[in-house]
Amino acid sequence: MNLYEYQAKRLFGEHGIPVKAGDVADTPEGARAIAERLGGTVVVKAQVHSGGRGKAGGVKLASSPAEAEARARDILGLDIRGHVVRRVLVDPAVGIASEIYVGCVLDRARRRMIVMASSQGGVEIEEVAATNPGAIVRVAIDPAFGLWPYQARRLSYGIGLAPMHHAAFGLIVTALAGLVVAQDATLAEINPLVITDQGELIALDGKVTIDDNALFRQPAMAALRDPGVETEAEQAARAAGLNYVDLDGSIGCMVNGAGLAMATMDVVKLFGGEPANFLDIGGGAQAVKVEAAMRILLADARVKSVLINIFGGITRGDEVARGILAALGNITTDVPFVVRIEGTNAAEGRAILADAAMATATTLEDAARQAVALAARGVPA
Amino acid sequence: MSIYVDGSSRLLVQGITGREGAFHTGHMVAYGTRVVAGVTPGKGGESVHGVPVFDTVADAVAATGADVSVVYVPARFAADAILEAADEGLGLVVTITEGIPVHDMIRVTAALKARGTDLIGGNCPGLITPDEAKVGIIPGSIVAPGPVGVVSRSGTLTYEVLFALTERGIGQTTAVGIGGDPVQGTKFVDVLAHFEADPATELIVMIGEIGGSDEEAAADYVRDHVSKPVVGFVAGNTAPPGKTMGHAGAIISGGKGTAAEKVAAFEAAGITVARHPDEIARIVAGMMGRS
Numbered sequence: 001m002n003l004y005e006y007q008a009k010r011l012f013g014e015h016g017i018p019v020k021a022g023d024v025a026d027t028p029e030g031a032r033a034i035a036e037r038l039g040g041t042v043v044v045k046a047q048v049h050s051g052g053r054g055k056a057g058g059v060k061l062a063s064s065p066a067e068a069e070a071r072a073r074d075i076l077g078l079d080i081r082g083h084v085v086r087r088v089l090v091d092p093a094v095g096i097a098s099e100i101y102v103g104c105v106l107d108r109a110r111r112r113m114i115v116m117a118s119s120q121g122g123v124e125i126e127e128v129a130a131t132n133p134g135a136i137v138r139v140a141i142d143p144a145f146g147l148w149p150y151q152a153r154r155l156s157y158g159i160g161l162a163p164m165h166h167a168a169f170g171l172i173v174t175a176l177a178g179l180v181v182a183q184d185a186t187l188a189e190i191n192p193l194v195i196t197d198q199g200e201l202i203a204l205d206g207k208v209t210i211d212d213n214a215l216f217r218q219p220a221m222a223a224l225r226d227p228g229v230e231t232e233a234e235q236a237a238r239a240a241g242l243n244y245v246d247l248d249g250s251i252g253c254m255v256n257g258a259g260l261a262m263a264t265m266d267v268v269k270l271f272g273g274e275p276a277n278f279l280d281i282g283g284g285a286q287a288v289k290v291e292a293a294m295r296i297l298l299a300d301a302r303v304k305s306v307l308i309n310i311f312g313g314i315t316r317g318d319e320v321a322r323g324i325l326a327a328l329g330n331i332t333t334d335v336p337f338v339v340r341i342e343g344t345n346a347a348e349g350r351a352i353l354a355d356a357a358m359a360t361a362t363t364l365e366d367a368a369r370q371a372v373a374l375a376a377r378g379v380p381a
Numbered sequence: 382m383s384i385y386v387d388g389s390s391r392l393l394v395q396g397i398t399g400r401e402g403a404f405h406t407g408h409m410v411a412y413g414t415r416v417v418a419g420v421t422p423g424k425g426g427e428s429v430h431g432v433p434v435f436d437t438v439a440d441a442v443a444a445t446g447a448d449v450s451v452v453y454v455p456a457r458f459a460a461d462a463i464l465e466a467a468d469e470g471l472g473l474v475v476t477i478t479e480g481i482p483v484h485d486m487i488r489v490t491a492a493l494k495a496r497g498t499d500l501i502g503g504n505c506p507g508l509i510t511p512d513e514a515k516v517g518i519i520p521g522s523i524v525a526p527g528p529v530g531v532v533s534r535s536g537t538l539t540y541e542v543l544f545a546l547t548e549r550g551i552g553q554t555t556a557v558g559i560g561g562d563p564v565q566g567t568k569f570v571d572v573l574a575h576f577e578a579d580p581a582t583e584l585i586v587m588i589g590e591i592g593g594s595d596e597e598a599a600a601d602y603v604r605d606h607v608s609k610p611v612v613g614f615v616a617g618n619t620a621p622p623g624k625t626m627g628h629a630g631a632i633i634s635g636g637k638g639t640a641a642e643k644v645a646a647f648e649a650a651g652i653t654v655a656r657h658p659d660e661i662a663r664i665v666a667g668m669m670g671r672s
Contacts, residue, residue: 113487143488143491144491180484184483212629213481214485217457245626247619257538258536259534259536259539259590259628259631260537260541260658261627262616262619262620262626263538263616265620267657269619270656278627283537311540311541313518313523314408343523343540364658365657
């Protein structure tokens with residue numbers, strides 16, 4: 001789960017990382033009121049889960065409350081890479097002397113959270129990694145202790161920070177390392193961490209991702225979820241306990257198991273089709289999940305055919321087939337589908353489906369070819 | 382021969398009285414696995430499919446000499462269960478549980494390194510040595526003994542491949558599902574080392590997917606240390622960046638971890654790469670002269 005910038009910065013503040021005391025508004029008038037309260041020049045920033053906000057016109061300076069209102073009016077409703085802006089953050093503007101990057105990310109290969117720092121703040125770290133990898137300094141967080149002082153020193157010397165800022169920088173990176181552990185974050189970035197013209201270090205922008213699997217013990221983080229960022233299909237899938245990712249193609253895919261679901265999409269593409277989604281209905285093929293999954297797929301008008309691919313393991317193929325029939329009996333549609341069952345008792349399963357006049361397939365290749373052909377033929381009017 | 386488990390393995394089931402634990406214990410027992418004990422705190426003295434249940438791993442090990450554990454306990458208690466098994470000296474802990482918090486897995490993997498316990502998983506189907514031991518949830522009906530070692534990050538995709546191999550009369554030494562989480566115990570390279578050292582394994586099938594860099598590390602390892610032929614597959618060529626594809630670890634982030642990169646690494650290391658799952662068994666059969 002991703003936090004918005006304003007949520008991330010509030011969290012930074014709670015953990016002792018210096019931030020500017022702005023506030024969020026969902027109306028231009030609200031933005032004006034915040035600017036009045038703050039006084040002076042403010043910056044109005046779109047709150048969306050997307051990078052490239054500046055380039056898209058989502059970050060603007062305003063030298064008066066009236067201007068803050070006007071800028072908020074411009075930004076609210078803006079579409080930034082498919083994300084509509086519903087909220088703006090109004091922060092006091094700061095005079096920037098230099099910008100640093102500090103981030104705490106998961107290093108999967110080392111099985112550690114690591115802290116990365118770079119003197120090149122304000123640009124995406126992936127870009128720095130590609131163009132100037134030597135500019136990034138990394139240290140791994142000791143899971144039994146946290147960040148050691150020598151590691152903080154390694155970072156500040158490593159990025160060539162002026163000695164007068166080492167103490168403040170050390171507190172910030174230590175607090176960031178503490179935050180990720182305390183809040184079950186898998187990513188926490190301060191980008192940029194600015195040195196102001198007054199010589200202060202301030203977290204100007206932030207990004208935090210909380211581990212969805214840890215939300216049960218992070219109720220304050222769970223409460224920050226914005227249901228508005230999920231599509232209807234995603235919400236329905238989550239409610240039904242299905243893993244669903246929307247794509248642009250025309251062939252709906254329903255599969256048991258994530259790896260097999262990915263492979264099924266790949267085979268569809270290999271045989272000339274475009275998958276409409278990733279959808280993993282989990283183990284077996286319970287009728288209730290098949291039905292929920294089918295309703296999600298059919299709600300997508302772009303779906304011209306559906307490929308159901310189920311491997312019967314401990315849940316046998318004949319049981320799977322009966323589950324599919326029960327589920328589809330409750331649904332009326334003109335969209336054609338093909339069912340592939342493989343594994344234990346697969347032949348019995350296919351016979352049950354064939355008796356019900358359903359298109360079946362044995363190999364994944366055959367199933368993909370049929371689904372692609374059905375999609376090309378189009379849904380009968 | 383086999384790797385990790387065989388007919389002499391004495392299996393302990395943690396979370397044996399839960400729905401998943403009890404169900405799969407039945408299947409493991411029916412397969413002929415020596416399931417010697419189960420643990421659920423507060424349920425000591427009960428029995429599940431004839432397997433005695435203990436309150437603690439310490440009690441279970443003392444009474445039965447269990448040396449391998451399989452964990453079905455819910456995600457929020459899984460780290461604790463894994464550490465309990467490691468603390469009692471079990472050499473291998475296989476964790477089926479899906480959804481364990483990342484920070485728990487960071488703590489657990491660090492602690493297990495110090496104790497010398499191997500962890501397979503979490504979020505994995507476990508492993509099976511055909512006709513000897515089934516530890517986890519891989520269906521016993523789709524495997525047969527033979528010369529192919531299988532290692533995979535996936536569940537049902539692995540079953541597909543096992544089934545296709547078995548249908549062609551090609552059996553397996555051991556099949557290992559290492560799981561789809563971003564932080565896991567055993568990685569590809571660990572399993573590859575075991576297969577390379579196992580005299581009965583003649584050929585290795587390795588099934589990867591998007592996310593992370595374990596496939597790339599495995600490719601380097603194969604190039605430098607594996608003399609046996611390896612057939613590979615990587616799922617997720619059509620996965621969009623930045624989206625988690627079911628498995629928590631299956632995500633392309635910052636442009637890294639794509640299927641194309643992994644396939645290129647496999648090919649550069651001399652691994653024969655299948656374009657889709659149906660091809661895997663076909664390629665293996667061809668290599669073994671059974672096409």
